Amino acid sequence: EILTAIEAQFRTAGLLTGRRVLVTSGPTFEALDPVRFLGNRSSGRQGHAIAAALAAAGAETTLVTGPVARPDPAGVTTLHVESAEEMLSACREALPVEVAVCAAAVSDWRPAQVAEQKLKKGSAAAPDIALVPNPDILAELAQPGPHRPRLVIGFAAETEKLVEHARAKLAKKGCDWILANDVSPATGTFGGDETTIHLIDATASESWTRMRKQAVAERLVQRIGRFFSGPPMS
Amino acid sequence: EILTAIEAQFRTAGLLTGRRVLVTSGPTFEALDPVRFLGNRSSGRQGHAIAAALAAAGAETTLVTGPVARPDPAGVTTLHVESAEEMLSACREALPVEVAVCAAAVSDWRPAQVAEQKLKKGSAAAPDIALVPNPDILAELAQPGPHRPRLVIGFAAETEKLVEHARAKLAKKGCDWILANDVSPATGTFGGDETTIHLIDATASESWTRMRKQAVAERLVQRIGRFFSGPPMS
Numbered sequence: 001e002i003l004t005a006i007e008a009q010f011r012t013a014g015l016l017t018g019r020r021v022l023v024t025s026g027p028t029f030e031a032l033d034p035v036r037f038l039g040n041r042s043s044g045r046q047g048h049a050i051a052a053a054l055a056a057a058g059a060e061t062t063l064v065t066g067p068v069a070r071p072d073p074a075g076v077t078t079l080h081v082e083s084a085e086e087m088l089s090a091c092r093e094a095l096p097v098e099v100a101v102c103a104a105a106v107s108d109w110r111p112a113q114v115a116e117q118k119l120k121k122g123s124a125a126a127p128d129i130a131l132v133p134n135p136d137i138l139a140e141l142a143q144p145g146p147h148r149p150r151l152v153i154g155f156a157a158e159t160e161k162l163v164e165h166a167r168a169k170l171a172k173k174g175c176d177w178i179l180a181n182d183v184s185p186a187t188g189t190f191g192g193d194e195t196t197i198h199l200i201d202a203t204a205s206e207s208w209t210r211m212r213k214q215a216v217a218e219r220l221v222q223r224i225g226r227f228f229s230g231p232p233m234s
Numbered sequence: 235e236i237l238t239a240i241e242a243q244f245r246t247a248g249l250l251t252g253r254r255v256l257v258t259s260g261p262t263f264e265a266l267d268p269v270r271f272l273g274n275r276s277s278g279r280q281g282h283a284i285a286a287a288l289a290a291a292g293a294e295t296t297l298v299t300g301p302v303a304r305p306d307p308a309g310v311t312t313l314h315v316e317s318a319e320e321m322l323s324a325c326r327e328a329l330p331v332e333v334a335v336c337a338a339a340v341s342d343w344r345p346a347q348v349a350e351q352k353l354k355k356g357s358a359a360a361p362d363i364a365l366v367p368n369p370d371i372l373a374e375l376a377q378p379g380p381h382r383p384r385l386v387i388g389f390a391a392e393t394e395k396l397v398e399h400a401r402a403k404l405a406k407k408g409c410d411w412i413l414a415n416d417v418s419p420a421t422g423t424f425g426g427d428e429t430t431i432h433l434i435d436a437t438a439s440e441s442w443t444r445m446r447k448q449a450v451a452e453r454l455v456q457r458i459g460r461f462f463s464g465p466p467m468s
């Protein structure tokens with residue numbers, strides 16, 4: 001396995017030299033009060049592996065990561081954020097880039113109000129948490145404009161109707177590729193080390209065999225290298 | 235500092251030999267759907283340090299912990315749970331014990347409904363999360379009865395009116411001691427390594443100087459040893 005990783009690095013070494021890339025990784029934590037938050041189970045494993053693989057291929061890599069129990073990858077400029085709003089700000093500051101890979105599991109919503117003091121349980125009925133939509137970082141980065149990266153790549157974490165949901169997401173967000181994976185609890189993808197990826201663009205889809213997230217990162221880097229030297233999905 | 239830790243271990247070695255104790259630690263994660271949850275920022279540092287210190291003092295120690303990025307303490311029977319309901323079940327199975335230390339930051343509420351599939355953002359307005367109260371593990375363990383531990387110790391994480399809130403909690407829960415600490419973001423207590431503790435029982439309170447959570451654990455073990463050999467707060 002170590003040999004496979006070394007071989008992969010040889011295959012991609014220098015492939016992206018000098019290209020500026022941005023990767024997001026991990027969950028976002030959306031504060032409800034000073035101690036409570038709405039979070040999700042993203043471990044950051046996939047996003048961090050992609051950032052490390054891009055840097056190993058020579059890219060000038062910025063990683064914007066939510067809270068994860070994981071070291072900063074070597075050779076990567078890593079920015080730590082908590083919320084979706086902080087993640088969007090950090091991404092904007094990293095522009096312009098040629099490639100953006102949005103692997104973070106950004107919370108779709110955040111609590112409408114953040115209490116300054118810890119909410120007391122008190123004797124009243126349990127509260128409802130009113131939510132408001134978060135900024136859509138993938139859609140923002142994919143918006144047409146002078147700073148749009150040439151390649152904007154999103155992830156879709158689905159528990160059902162994988163390709164159908166992913167293609168709808170591609171169209172809605174305006175991004176170029178979606179890597180769709182199945183995160184049903186039974187698959188162990190969230191927090192686990194293996195995943196089955198479906199790569200989808202506007203006109204085609206392909207399924208990769210089940211592989212380690214490290215291998216997904218290497219294969220994606222090869223794909224990105226091919227994009228810059230020829231047709232993206234051939 | 236290493237010497238201090240070693241000295242503390244000598245002071246407590248054998249102090250609790252053969253006594254069965256239960257410690258809870260970490261946050262609880264309350265699922266909203268297969269990937270999202272309501273969580274809190276407890277790192278498990280304090281609870282794990284207490285379990286380790288109790289075991290070092292000779293106690294037969296069971297630790298019930300929520301999700302933390304932290305190894306199981308040596309010499310401790312460690313049970314891993316996610317939600318408050320799972321934590322309560324695991325605690326019940328650990329009974330009878332002579333001492334229960336509830337250091338976990340148990341979520342007061344959980345989502346009323348857990349979606350089997352990941353909630354889709356869709357085009358509708360952001361949803362509200364309806365909450366229902368979680369079981370109160372500290373109060374359950376402190377209930378009078380043949381299995382009540384002789385000493386039930388709770389923590390109070392407060393951001394204001396520390397001693398006042400803690401004493402109200404002691405009365406309401408029916409526990410014997412409360413260790414109250416200030417978790418305002420400015421203090422760095424959640425996830426940090428130092429804390430200022432106020433030990434409160436039915437008739438007295440005392441403040442400890444700011445110290446490392448490891449030192450809090452050692453001092454608490456000494457206090458528990460004194461409880462079993464004399465008046466609890468003298």
